[in-house]
Amino acid sequence: MQEPLEISNLTTWLDTTLRGIMPSMWVILIECVLVGVALLAAYAVIALILIYAERKITAFFQARYGPNRVGKYGILQSVADMIKILLKEIVKINRVDRFLFFAAPFFMIVASMLTFGAIPFGKGLHAVDFNIGVLYVTAVSSLGIIGVLLAGWSSNNKYSMIGAMRSGAQFVSYELSAGFALMTIVVLAGTMQFSTMIEGQRYCWNLFNGHISSMIAFVLYLISGHAETNRGPFDIPEAESELTAGYHTEYSGLQFGFYYLAEYLNMFIIASIATTVFLGGYMPIQVHGWEGFNQVMTFIPTYVWFFGKTAVLIFLSLWVRWSFPRLRIDQLLNLEWKYLLPINLVNIVVMVIIVLSGLTLTDLFPSLF
Amino acid sequence: MSSISKYFSGLFTGIKSLLVGMSVTWKELWTKKVTQQYPENRDTLVISDRFRAELTMPHDENNEHACTACGICEMNCPNGTITVNFKMVETEDGKKKKVLDTYKWDLGMCTFCNLCVLTCPSDAIKFENTFENAVFTRDKLKQQLNHEGSKMREKKKVERPAAPVAKAPVVSEVKVETPAAEVKPAVVDTEVKAVVPEVEVKPTVVDAEVKVELPIEEAVKADKEIEAESKDETTEK
Numbered sequence: 001m002q003e004p005l006e007i008s009n010l011t012t013w014l015d016t017t018l019r020g021i022m023p024s025m026w027v028i029l030i031e032c033v034l035v036g037v038a039l040l041a042a043y044a045v046i047a048l049i050l051i052y053a054e055r056k057i058t059a060f061f062q063a064r065y066g067p068n069r070v071g072k073y074g075i076l077q078s079v080a081d082m083i084k085i086l087l088k089e090i091v092k093i094n095r096v097d098r099f100l101f102f103a104a105p106f107f108m109i110v111a112s113m114l115t116f117g118a119i120p121f122g123k124g125l126h127a128v129d130f131n132i133g134v135l136y137v138t139a140v141s142s143l144g145i146i147g148v149l150l151a152g153w154s155s156n157n158k159y160s161m162i163g164a165m166r167s168g169a170q171f172v173s174y175e176l177s178a179g180f181a182l183m184t185i186v187v188l189a190g191t192m193q194f195s196t197m198i199e200g201q202r203y204c205w206n207l208f209n210g211h212i213s214s215m216i217a218f219v220l221y222l223i224s225g226h227a228e229t230n231r232g233p234f235d236i237p238e239a240e241s242e243l244t245a246g247y248h249t250e251y252s253g254l255q256f257g258f259y260y261l262a263e264y265l266n267m268f269i270i271a272s273i274a275t276t277v278f279l280g281g282y283m284p285i286q287v288h289g290w291e292g293f294n295q296v297m298t299f300i301p302t303y304v305w306f307f308g309k310t311a312v313l314i315f316l317s318l319w320v321r322w323s324f325p326r327l328r329i330d331q332l333l334n335l336e337w338k339y340l341l342p343i344n345l346v347n348i349v350v351m352v353i354i355v356l357s358g359l360t361l362t363d364l365f366p367s368l369f
Numbered sequence: 370m371s372s373i374s375k376y377f378s379g380l381f382t383g384i385k386s387l388l389v390g391m392s393v394t395w396k397e398l399w400t401k402k403v404t405q406q407y408p409e410n411r412d413t414l415v416i417s418d419r420f421r422a423e424l425t426m427p428h429d430e431n432n433e434h435a436c437t438a439c440g441i442c443e444m445n446c447p448n449g450t451i452t453v454n455f456k457m458v459e460t461e462d463g464k465k466k467k468v469l470d471t472y473k474w475d476l477g478m479c480t481f482c483n484l485c486v487l488t489c490p491s492d493a494i495k496f497e498n499t500f501e502n503a504v505f506t507r508d509k510l511k512q513q514l515n516h517e518g519s520k521m522r523e524k525k526k527v528e529r530p531a532a533p534v535a536k537a538p539v540v541s542e543v544k545v546e547t548p549a550a551e552v553k554p555a556v557v558d559t560e561v562k563a564v565v566p567e568v569e570v571k572p573t574v575v576d577a578e579v580k581v582e583l584p585i586e587e588a589v590k591a592d593k594e595i596e597a598e599s600k601d602e603t604t605e606k
């Protein structure tokens with residue numbers, strides 16, 4: 001099949017030319033550096049785009065225009081903000097635990113960077129394709145909480161402390177639900193490797209394949225994923241009306257920028273994992289038997305599919321964020337431990353039954369899907 | 370059993386209310402934006418007529434205003450924002466009269482309370498909604514409201530009775546004809562008239578006081594008599 005717009009064409013060409021002129025060890029070294037740089041650049045660019053998109057969509061939800069002065073439609077607003085935040089002074093705070101205080105933002109960034117590496121952005125745009133991809137992503141993305149806890153603890157400030165503790169309670173609870181929701185789909189897909197999982201969703205997304213159970217798992221994952229990003233109705237760790245800014249109260253300049261970036265990137269990561277696991281990832285929409293249609297769909301590059309699906313989920317997350325009021329800590333934990341977790345446990349059992357008794361859509365209608 | 374049904378009904382009503390909330394915000398997403406894009410919409414911008422932005426002294430086509438330089442606005446201003454400078458001139462019939470020289474108003478000190486406009490007996494000043502008042506130095510905020518070479522508007526014969534009737538007591542009708550030819554402002558009239566009824570009222574008040582005292586004195590007298598009688602009785606016993 002011809003896919004002229006794929007970036008993987010570029011990468012394979014780069015690989016073969018490099019291998020032609022130098023020993024393979026050097027090639028691997030150079031490629032590692034290139035991949036790292038590309039990921040970092042993507043990280044920054046995606047964050048800028050997300051910040052702009054969020055501000056615009058937020059404004060639209062509030063019947064405003066949002067940023068519209070810097071550049072056409074305010075497109076350059078987040079670039080200007082980035083430059084500002086890079087130039088800002090990093091204020092030295094008295095009586096903080098200096099080492100931990102400086103280390104904390106890096107935990108945040110490193111955690112989301114590590115997750116970033118395992119996300120399949122498109123065909124061949126996948127830094128590492130682990131055979132335990134889902135497990136890896138779940139494990140690594142939960143490292144971020146260390147950054148939050150350290151920030152709150154080392155700031156030597158009661159607001160930061162309370163914010164960090166709340167964040168800890170929230171994160172630990174919801175990580176459980178998110179993990180279980182992903183496990184439900186792992187049961188369905190029979191693999192933890194992202195590439196295999198996506199390939200398995202060629203004709204039928206996991207969201208539809210496991211019908212009831214998958215849909216429930218999808219909603220549960222979105223809720224708990226949203227809670228993990230400390231945003232929307234789940235933003236008690238940084239509830240500005242009670243805690244100034246929560247755990248990052250004392251941070252300024254670039255260090256604050258790290259938290260800011262990580263917040264947006266976590267939103268993106270949650271959405272992209274949901275895309276990959278539930279919505280077929282970078283796989284274009286394909287229908288059995290409609291060869292012409294499939295041809296047209298594959299002509300659209302895979303990374304466009306991936307970012308499109310992710311954008312829809314991000315929009316959903318923003319929609320939720322601007323619809324619901326903030327939960328109290330007891331309501332928050334109630335929601336997780338009394339509702340999401342029990343439903344999740346039952347849901348996994350249902351999914352196992354569905355898969356074992358051959359009730360998935362691919363089993364029921366093999367000709368269609 | 371009831372707690373289980375409560376759990377599920379709570380769950381489903383919760384989901385339903387969340388969906389209702391999201392539908393509300395979805396509709397809100399498509400509503401018309403309320404933002405006023407200010408410098409661009411200057412031509413179509415609507416500012417309420419009652420918005421107080423700048424104090425003005427309306428002048429008519431003959432460069433005449435209605436200010437009598439009475440200084441009431443200056444006295445009523447809580448911030449000392451207004452300075453009324455007047456000069457004394459002599460009219461043809463030899464009377465001395467205040468004439469407005471400069472009327473100074475400091476935008477930077479004004480709280481836009483509107484007291485000056487409300488208390489001006491001649492309706493000589495009013496607030497306009499011209500809100501673009503930003504300037505680069507503070508001195509530019511100090512304005513002179515009366516135009517160069519302006520003078521006070523003569524009262525027209527027809528208009529005159531209308532104004533005082535509203536403020537002064539009923540007696541005013543008698544006096545209307547006499548000062549018609551003169552340049553006398555309406556304010557002076559009302560002050561003069563106001564005195565008359567006051568004089569009439571005072572004596573009645575005094576009367577009432579006297580009357581009130583009388584019965585008290587009588588009562589005291591009566592008390593004393595009763596006391597005296599009872600004393601007599603006790604001493605007899």
Ligand code: SF4
Binds near residue numbers: 435438439443488492
């Ligand atoms: S503006 Fe009105 S209150 Fe002030 S001095 Fe003139 S007439 Fe008197």
Ligand code: SF4
Binds near residue numbers: 424450483
């Ligand atoms: S509006 Fe109030 S503060 Fe301003 S000049 Fe009039 S009386 Fe003074």
